[in-house]
Amino acid sequence: MALTGAGVVSSLGTDVDGFWRRCLEGGTVVEEIPAAWARHSPLRSRVWSPLGAWERETPLMTRIEKKQLDPASRIGLLAAEEALRRAGLTLESADPRRNAWRIAGVDGDRAGVFLGTGVGGLHSCLESSRFIVLDQPRRALQELEGTGAVLAELAIPRAFNPFSVAMTMPNASAAALSIKLGLSGPCRTFAGACASGTMALGQAFRALRQGECDLAVAGGVEFLSDPFGCAFRGFDAVGALAAGPLPPDQLNRPFDRERCGFLFSEGGGAVLVLEDLEAARRRGADVLAEILGYGETADAHHLMAMAPEGRQIRRALDLCLADAGLAPADVGYVNAHGTGTPANDDVEARVLSELFPRETRVNSTKSLLGHTLGASGAIEALVTALTLRDGVAHPSRNLSDPEVPLAFLRAAEPVAARYALSESFAFGGQNAVLALAASR
Template sequence: MLRNSVVVTGLGSVTSFGCGVEALWRGCLSGDDVTEPIPPGWSAYYTAASRKWAPLPPIDFQTHGFSRQDLLLMGMPSLLALSAAREAWLHATLPGDGKVEDAWRAGVFLGTGLGGAKAPFDNYRAHLLSGLKKRLEGALSMAPDDTLLAEHLSALQLHPRVHPLVICQTMPNAAAASLSIAFGIKGANETLSQACASGTVAIGRAYESIRRGELDIALAGGVEHLRDKAGGVFMGFDRLQTLARPMVGGEPENRPFDRRRSGFLFSEGGAGVLVLESATHARARGARVLAEIRGFGVNSDAHSMVALDEEGTAISRLYTEVLESAGLGCNDIDYINSHGTGTELNDSVESRLLERHFGQHPVVNSTKSILGHSIGASGALETIITVKSLEEQQVHTSCNLDDPIADLNFCLQSGPARIRHALTESFGFGGHNAVLILGRVLEDH
């Protein structure tokens, strides 16, 4: 480990397994099923082809140190990101008062795909229906015995309240700002939005900033929250035919890299936050190093808003550049945490490129085969899984992979693996490609 290297010293997450990285890691090793039928109310607005999702469990934020005031003011992305950041902070054994030593040399880098999309959906839905409600009320006053009309009206009992902070809750940068305020961080405060690659890009940008010597320490990761009252985000992805559809016989539909895949499992969201530091900073304060970030790269397909470039020219170039910047060859990569969504084209292109560049040596899995796709949070959660895999020398199973589409070394059963270097990658709507390479750090370093 070189003096100017960048290391990971803390991890925090909120996922369908609940709050905490340990719950996430154990859940992934067990391959536990987190899917549930979509909320019945969503079907009142739309008939979806996909029928399942991966919700978050109920979270009692007040037991996680949030005040009543926090809960009234903050949107879910801020609450989720702060929960994950507090865990990462404590995990990194940073000062208990929650403030950094040199606020100007600390940064926040947070990725999100849709920011606070839920806030306007929920706030303005009632207003869009209020005109209709007034007309029905007028009609009912003329015909008070019309029970069918009364029934229709009762279905529109939506109070047209607007939260005074709906704009702040909608801003994509609200979660990053919440972290900056909570931890007194005054250096960089950046929100990265590259759809499904957002979390990976955020961690990469933090890595670059520390490596250039601009910062000593950063909170970096991704957050997403996609549950709105009418299921508006879900229906958008469903309408685009990107979500996994029910299988005949009721078999699990979330099956990345399987021949019978039909789309990704929609996740309610979550948050993953890592503490990144310069090795010098970590060493000076006696922090335990979990992994080293060895390389990062990002580029763009310049091809389509929603589909990967089938040639994979940009991704191929990215592999070459990031490996070179890390001073590694393809054979040095022992584990690949794939993007692995379960969509027809994505898995086809990704598996072909992985096979071409890395062959059968690295063990490959898809964390989305368990958690589903949490868009802007996914890259951060998958980086956390990659750090845990390096640290514990174990790899979690890739679920529901009965008939693989490629001759890759897919992990079909969780277990031990010798991993020196690992690669994790994300590809986002709009053509964003991002790759991170991480390395194992032995205790005596």
């Protein structure tokens, strides 16, 4: 199956070209967390990777429609718009009364959506919750003198958003793509925490291969910010986030001996267009890369801890390689899950070192972006495709003393790989691996 277009929203750019350029530079965005997060919680970690100004105007969303979509859904629509354009597909108005669109020349009944997300519309849920809990106290505080600062700190929404359910439900982002783009084939949401994006792409690949649809818009989206840092505190409370005495931009160091947790990202997303290779060629589309295989397993071990022997990670890799018809020696590059947590990187690196030849190149895109949870697998699949297309890979940032001697990329280097893997392992124990090939 061919990948013919991609779009991205990330802290390193909101278009594929700019994003990829920043990746090859080894760029990162690390800032101190918002002051309110630290005021309201006893936190170990004090850094995150904010998205910056990621929104842009698009005919797909009016001002009113934006207010009815969680940021994760808006990220998905922006990434999809770019992906379709880069795939050489044109959007045309289908129903101006609904601001509904369709892809010119594509049978909507044969086109599907496959989208991953870790937390769905958590942001919207928290907004609604904050209004309900704090609206009455607000009225009381407004009656008192000198409460302005407290009221400002509470950041209480003006009103209860009546669309809160439709904004919170995990399938909202996939549904928004289906509705806006007129995609009336399968519309599926994959909630596999940090593996969601990889699962979505893998299952889209399978649906295409099984003839369930002819075109898939697939990827992952996530938005993890709120005025009080609720998601941040949850990860911080279990010691998963990068923290310690190192300078802020050196805390995030996957596979390094001094790694100390992952860099919390505000989120982001990537959406890719998948279609049959021959059909893509017939319509003259540029093929970014091909998806050859997919493997998926579950640890059946623990909600937050990776099984220490890595048996199910190995099995997911074996299943993926078998599905793609590849041997380990065929794989020239692995885009690792590589979060930077001490236990996970150890298990992953050991499994990789046991399975692949010494020369297989490895990097971690999370060393640049931090962890975008449900979006990460899709962003990393995009990076894998770009690496195969351009024959060059980005550095694994802050990797000065690898614990396991894999052929890590320490700088942007040429990688002459014909085949590559992108792997994701989730809270909950889900393991997902995609095999990609360079376009022939």
